[in-house]
Amino acid sequence: MHEVSVAQGLLDIVIENCKKGGYKGVESIKIKVGRASGVVPDSLLFAFDAMKHGTVAENASLTIDEVPVSGFCESCKSYFTVEEAYILSCPLCGDRIFRVETGRELNIYEMDVF
Numbered sequence: 001m002h003e004v005s006v007a008q009g010l011l012d013i014v015i016e017n018c019k020k021g022g023y024k025g026v027e028s029i030k031i032k033v034g035r036a037s038g039v040v041p042d043s044l045l046f047a048f049d050a051m052k053h054g055t056v057a058e059n060a061s062l063t064i065d066e067v068p069v070s071g072f073c074e075s076c077k078s079y080f081t082v083e084e085a086y087i088l089s090c091p092l093c094g095d096r097i098f099r100v101e102t103g104r105e106l107n108i109y110e111m112d113v114f
C-alpha cells in the first residue's frame, strides 16, 4: 500500500521538526493532498493512525484537505478545474495544450505543536 510509505514520510517530517524545535508533541497536522497525487485520503488516515503510536505525533489528529485537479489551457487561455484525477484534454475547448496547476500536492501546511 502506497499510503503506508506516505504516512511514514509524514511522520518522519513531523518527528524531525519536533526534534529541531524542541517540542514535546504534536496536536494536529494538516496536509494538502492533490487528487492526482495517487494518495487515497481514507487509506492515508488509516495508515497514519496505525503508525503514529509511540511517536511525538501519538495524539495528533490528521486533517486532509483534498485539492482538485486544475490547469490552464494555452489554447483557449482559460483556467479550469476537473472532478477527475487526471486531465486528458481541456474541458472547455478539448485541446491538449495545457499545463496542470494543482492536484499533485502532498505536503504539510500546518502543524500545531506543544
Ligand SMILES: [Zn+2]
Pocket (backbone or CB within 6 Å): 073, 074, 075, 076, 077, 078, 090, 091, 092, 093, 094, 095
Ligand atoms: Zn481550452
